[in-house]
Amino acid sequence: MNVFSDRSRIIITCNKRLTPYLELEVTELGFTLTRTFQTGVELEGTMADCIRLNLNLRCASQVHYSLKEFRAEHPEELYNVLVRMPWENILNNTSYISVTCTVDQLTVNNEMFVNVKVKDAIVDKLRRETSVRPNSGPDLTGAVIHLYWKDDRAEIFIDTSGETLAKHGYRKIPGKAPMLEALAASTVMATKWDRQSPFINPMCGSGTVAIEAALLATNRRPGLYRTNYSFMHLKDYDEQVYLAEMQRLRDQIKEVPGLLVEATDISDDAINISKVNAGIAGVENMIHFKRCDFALTDVPEGKEGVVYFNPEYGERLGDVKQLEETYARMGDFLKQKCKGYTGYIFTGNLDLAKKIGLKARRRIEFYNAKIDCRLLEYELYSGSKDKDRREKVSQE
Known part of the structure; x- marks a missing residue:
């Protein structure tokens, strides 16, 4: 598995009622959508596409790159699937890792328990394969993995954004009740x-x-005001792809x-x-x-x-x-x-x-x-x- 060359499903999320404007942005960038829904859009692409989307989109919240979709009916089954995934080919063992979850599952009454199960599976596999236990925590400043789990359907993503894209990076002083x-x-x-x-x-x-x-x-695109994304902390990340897109952003002003x-x-x-x-x-x-x-x-x-x-x-x-x-x-x-x-x-x-x-x-x-x-x-x-x-x- 090489996320920088393999095409996969990309889910771009946004806040409710922003989908029409997100859809317009994504299609203007030349992408073809496969689905739109209440809080986002779907397309297919590579991690290089995710980099471009992250730097250009004004209306989005997160850009998720799908790694695997599978069935799971309880947390232990979830762990057993995730611990077998080739995380050593996706994440550096020196990376700081965060996990986020969206869970709607009858066997779960505490989302944080699922979050810990996902994190344990990833860390256990990396420690087994590399003999190093990576650091992990809640800060979205390193590599971010996202789990979507509804009923018996689960899907694991790389959240290529990390911190939300809905904040554009220039507003250092928010003022009173600011608009996002x-x-x-x-x-x-x-x-x-x-x-x-x-x-x-x-x-x-x-x-x-x-x-x-x-x-x-x-x-002027939001990527001009931000210097850290989750995709930068993945294994085999090629900084030249990012730098080329940044230059494109400057040239199109x-x-x-x-x-x-x-x-x-x-x-x-x-x-x-x-x-x-x-x-x-x-x-x-x-x-x-x-x-x-x-x-x-x-x-x-x-x-x-x-x-x-x-x-x-x-x-x-x-x-x-x-x-x-x-x-x-x-x-x-x-x-x-x-x-x-x-x-x-x-x-x-x-x-x-x-x-x-x-x-x-x-x-x-x-x-x-x-x-x-x-x-x-x-x-x-x-x-x-x-x-x-x-x-x-x-x-x-």
Whole structure:
């Protein structure tokens, strides 16, 4: 078994409701999907493909490379299958090894027990074949093995990512209740933004949405901000494959003349944090940061860009009664200052959304952690567009 040359099943996972955007990313990279499901996609490929996927994907969580699928009805049977696998051909005996599990099995009431069984099988085989016991633990900083076990079906994978890909590596200061980077990227992808016209982001918080917009526009990929993956700790890892993909990432960065990404927040701390994060991402000079109330955000006239709000919605931050006034003001801002633009408000509180006073053209479903959210889209017609729309309706 040589995982760097053998083709196998690859499962790419993501958070719920991000699959359409992950699917788009993977197919744009030239891969053919064999299956999509609620929390990910499936394809076939090599470890070199896994390296490319890890470095390029914005919406993914993990990239899993399948080693073996088998039947197991109890933990001892699981151990007996895994201890016979050729781990000495896959892992270095000097590697730090971690195990993760997804278990839905009647004989198991403690997932950690299964985790230990998998780890014991791997370590026992490596010690038998190499006379060295590798170090193991919970930190996902070395080689990571993942077990999926449901009913009597088990499958063992190399988690080629290690730490989740959903965090893109540039956000060293998170700020208050930050949006996960993979979610932020997916919501920007869900908008009608052409990645050239203005992107206006009032209430920017720690700057994640504005930064992800700038990264998308200039084709900067998450792999640029990360230096450690699980695949680097496998036996026969060829660093040249990784370095070649990294060079490809650098070469495909593009300039967008005149790009305007506007990010404002009433908090000095939020603006300072946003600037630090944007600097780490290499896009600080592409984003115009300003401390002000959102109603004072500059929106260039005569343009057809995007205005994107990610306000508090009463689940973790903010008092709902006070937020009712804020949402009403957001609606006034969109109606009065953003004509010709497409407006978006990301919220987990549809009762508050009613205070906006505009009818959403689309309601795009997302989750923010476990909170059921919507990205609400508003078509903000300019005077001439509104007149044309009324005339069209009257003719019909």
